[in-house]
Amino acid sequence: MIVYDGLDAVPADRPASVVTIGKFDGVHAGHRAVIDRLRATAHREGLAAVVVTFDRNPLALLNPQKCPASLVSNEQKLELLGETGIDATLLVAFDQAFAAQSPEDFVRRVLVDGLGARRVLVGSDFRFGAKGAGDVALLRELGEASGFVVEVIDDVRPDGEHRVSSTWIRRLLDEGDVAAAETLLGHVPSVRGVVVHGAARGRELGFPTANLSPESEGLIPADGVYAGHLIDAGVRYPAAISVGNNPTFEGVPQKQVEAYVIDEEIDLYDHVVTVEFSHRIRGMWAFTGIDALIEKIQSDVDTARALLA
Secondary structure (H helix, E strand, O other): OEEEEOHHHOOOOOOOEEEEEOOOOOOOHHHHHHHHHHHHHHHHHOOEEEEEEEOOOHHHHHOHHHOOOOOOOHHHHHHHHHOOOOOEEEEEOOOHHHHOOOHHHHHHHHHHHHOOEEEEEEEOOOOEOHHHOEOHHHHHHHHHHHOOEEEEEOOOOOOOOOOOOHHHHHHHHHOOOHHHHHHHHOOOOEEEEEEEOOOOHHHHHOOOOEEEOOOOEOOOOOOEEEEEEEEEOOEEEEEEEEEEOOOOOOOOOOOEEEEEEOOOOOOOOOOEEEEEEEEEEEOOOOOOOHHHHHHHHHHHHHHHHHHHO
16 A cells, blocks of 8 residues: 655646545444455556545544544554555645635645545545535535536444444443454454553563553553463464553553463563553452452453463
């Protein structure tokens, strides 16, 4: 997949394209249904399959107080899009100048002059241009004048009622329901970060953990203990994972992610690793004694090993 970092990076000799536009936060099952249609259309008509997305949630600029946490970082989003088999992604900086464009300017600069769009796939609630002035009806009108056709893609509703959305997935992760979130995402929820030095309590207890930096990428699920995997340099290791501030000890940062690699001890300090959350084992508990804590950790590790077998 080619990544165009802004419109200026799109070459003048780019092929004509079929385009879809959106935040693509999480690149979830709803997004993938649109991308499947995008790729099929591109193959049928001999066009390039192109996704247009943004370097931030538009609300981060337009209404920061209402902007939710992102499910994935830009780097993670581009990797997930690259796995779908599309030809290119245009990553647009959603800044004041971009937000102030009229609907007509957006269509001309991005879709016509920028990408040579022949077809544009959007959802029924698609809005574009300054203050969301443009809707699907206007996009169709502008498309007729500019040489592209607009297709409206139906929402994916796995239960027949609720559409797959980043908001739904975010709520599931906030509840710790990583299995349900995986179903809606179409991939395992994960975070990525640098392994940093912690208080070494896990090592003292016999369970050395890889502690992720608080600046990790991706939405961390609810506090608790999970079974999943730690991925380092492409190698996947089964892991028991703790999320939270560890109520048994004081001074542990909020939302600390600690992964214990099961049955192996490896040096991961300063490595950038990905931690995947496959199953929730339990919530976060406080223990009155170290012996009880060690016993429970061993039970959690045994449960994680069985779940991941």
